[in-house]
Amino acid sequence: MQAKALKLRETSSFVVEWLKAPLVTASVIPSSQRLAKKMVVGLDASVEQVIELGPGTGVFTNAILAAGVSEAALVLVELNAKFATQLQHKYPQATVINGSAESLAHFGLGKADRVISGLPLLSIRDVDVDAILGAAFSVMKPGAALVQFTYGYKCPVKPALMLKHGLMARRENFVLNNFPPAYVYHIYKR
């Protein structure tokens, strides 16, 4: 009952934030738990640091923790101040940064085993996606993956940016049980 009430509160909070800034929040409701599970495949208790970009109300964050990653190993970077405050309250041992993914390289973080992105890349300007990719790969261990979901079939990073950053993408999963259905990509340095 309590879990249902919390989910309802988080969904309404998401709708309110979407109404305030539709292009930044970019989805009317949070992602499904089915998608969240696919976003964290391969994570376990051995990872030292996971950075999550655009956690919103924490659907992927819960799945990262359920995969065995410790809360203290989590860095959550969220642009929306209200979501950031809620996240810090919900995950007191995580490092919550109310800032932009574009600035990731300036937060003095160690190297991450993985970056999980809930960012709406398709509604972010190319120049900012360029900055996000540069920043994300500068704070990742060699060979680490940036995990990104998208509502389109294609990888949401444009080919020119893939080339510029020396990246390759692998489509890992399709999740029908999400609104809208979503694909999960793993993006690596070549």
Ligand SMILES: C[S@@+](CC[C@H](N)C(=O)[O-])C[C@H]1O[C@@H](n2cnc3c(N)ncnc32)[C@H](O)[C@@H]1O
């Ligand atoms: C589509 S929602 C995804 C939320 C959550 N991960 C989920 O799947 O339900 C996008 C989230 O990214 C955040 N966001 C958008 N642009 C951002 C940026 N440049 N840096 C950090 N967070 C950003 C929004 O505030 C929002 O919480």
